[in-house]
Amino acid sequence: MLPFLKGHGTENDFVIVPDPENALDLPPAAVAALCDRHAGIGGDGLLHVVRSEAHPEARSMAAEAEWFMDYRNGDGSVAEMCGNGVRVFARYLQRAGHVGEGDIAVATRGGVKTVHIAKDGDITVGMGRALLPDGDVTVRVGERSWPARNVNMGNPHAVAFVDDLAHAGDLFTPPPFTPAAAYPDGVNVEFVVDRGPRHVALRVHERGSGETRSCGTGACAVAVATARRDGADPAVTGAPATYTVDVPGGTLVITERPDGEIEMTGPAVIVAEGVIESEWLENALR
Numbered sequence: 001m002l003p004f005l006k007g008h009g010t011e012n013d014f015v016i017v018p019d020p021e022n023a024l025d026l027p028p029a030a031v032a033a034l035c036d037r038h039a040g041i042g043g044d045g046l047l048h049v050v051r052s053e054a055h056p057e058a059r060s061m062a063a064e065a066e067w068f069m070d071y072r073n074g075d076g077s078v079a080e081m082c083g084n085g086v087r088v089f090a091r092y093l094q095r096a097g098h099v100g101e102g103d104i105a106v107a108t109r110g111g112v113k114t115v116h117i118a119k120d121g122d123i124t125v126g127m128g129r130a131l132l133p134d135g136d137v138t139v140r141v142g143e144r145s146w147p148a149r150n151v152n153m154g155n156p157h158a159v160a161f162v163d164d165l166a167h168a169g170d171l172f173t174p175p176p177f178t179p180a181a182a183y184p185d186g187v188n189v190e191f192v193v194d195r196g197p198r199h200v201a202l203r204v205h206e207r208g209s210g211e212t213r214s215c216g217t218g219a220c221a222v223a224v225a226t227a228r229r230d231g232a233d234p235a236v237t238g239a240p241a242t243y244t245v246d247v248p249g250g251t252l253v254i255t256e257r258p259d260g261e262i263e264m265t266g267p268a269v270i271v272a273e274g275v276i277e278s279e280w281l282e283n284a285l286r
Contacts, residue, residue: 001275001277001278002017002024002275002276002278002281003017003273003276004016004018004034004041004273004274004275005018005092005270005272006272006273007091007092007268007269007271008084008088008213008268008271009084009085009216009266009267009269010213010214010247010249010252010267011248011249012082012213012214012215013043013213014046014047014085014088015035015040015041015042015045015046016047016049016088016089016092016270018092018096019048020049020050020054021050021054022050022054022055026046026048027285028075028076029284030076030281030284030285031046031072031073031075031076032074033285034046034276034281034284035075039284044073044209044212045072045079045208046071046072046074047069047085048070048071048072049067049092050067050068050070051067052065052066052067052068055068057070058107061107061111061112062107064105064112065106065107065112066098066105067089067093067106067107068106068107069082069106069108071108073208073209074208074210076208077208079208080108080110080154080155081109081110081113081153081154081155081217082216082217083125083127083153083218083219084215084266084268085216086108086125087115087266087267087268088269090104090115090117090123090268091117091123094117095270101117101118101119102117103115103116104117108154109154110154110155111128111154113125113126113128121267122267124263124264124265125263126261126262127154127216127217127220127262127264128153128154128261128262129262130151130152130224130256130260130262131151132150132224132228133150133152133182135150135182137149137177137182138177139158139175139177140176141167141175142169144167146160146161147160149224149225149228149229151221151224151225153217153218153221154217155217156186156187157187157189157217157222158177158182158183158187158190159190159192159221159225159226160189160190160191161192161225162191162193164193165201168205171204171205171210172210172211173210174205175189175205177189186207187207188204188205188207188221189204189205190202190215190221190222191203191204195244195246198242198243198244200222200223200243200244200246201245202245202246202247203248206218213249214250214252216266219247219252220254222243222245222254223241223243223245223254223256223262224256224262227241234260235258235260238258240258241256242254242255242256250266252264252266253266
């Protein structure tokens, strides 16, 4: 039987599979079965918890970070990063006794992330710097279309400002975008409305998962795009820009500093733990 836990960060939920020595074979079909909300445990993605030195993709980061977040989307595909996932990953490490309060480092495919576990329960993740590729991007839902800001947070995002979040449609399928060359491997698409000064709300389609209740890297991408729209680029003003970002599952606080570093603060909760029956997993892979 395979041990697992279930956790969420602002209702972006994950199946957590501890596997320190990277002994498990988790092909895409197994991940998709585990994340299936009707026949499996259910989750927007899967957090495979591995020691960095035991995983070929993370071995080079082992000197900086003991643990590697081998993140998978709900359809089983591999992703570079997941901001909410990093917070839940850190909460699991704390629960398992691997780390305590304070600063820790977590290896991801998007690089090593610095995480701070606060006494009040919130977790802050150093998300690195955003890249803003040149070129115009357009996203479309039905007959509506909007210009979008291309923001890369270690994974790709298209940020579109809309008048009403309902204009995003059902977000079950990926919103079409042009040009296709802007995102050869697909993209996370955020639809954004204003709620007040330095306060926005979003809905998001995450590639490989559909609409999710929250997206940490997406919230960071939205804050970056909004700061540029508002003339509050910290590199220009010399002052940090902090935005409150409402997601369907809660609220995240994003700060971009003048040096470009971005911090994301929010909750992370472990809700259950148990074991996966080996017979079920075998049947799911047939």
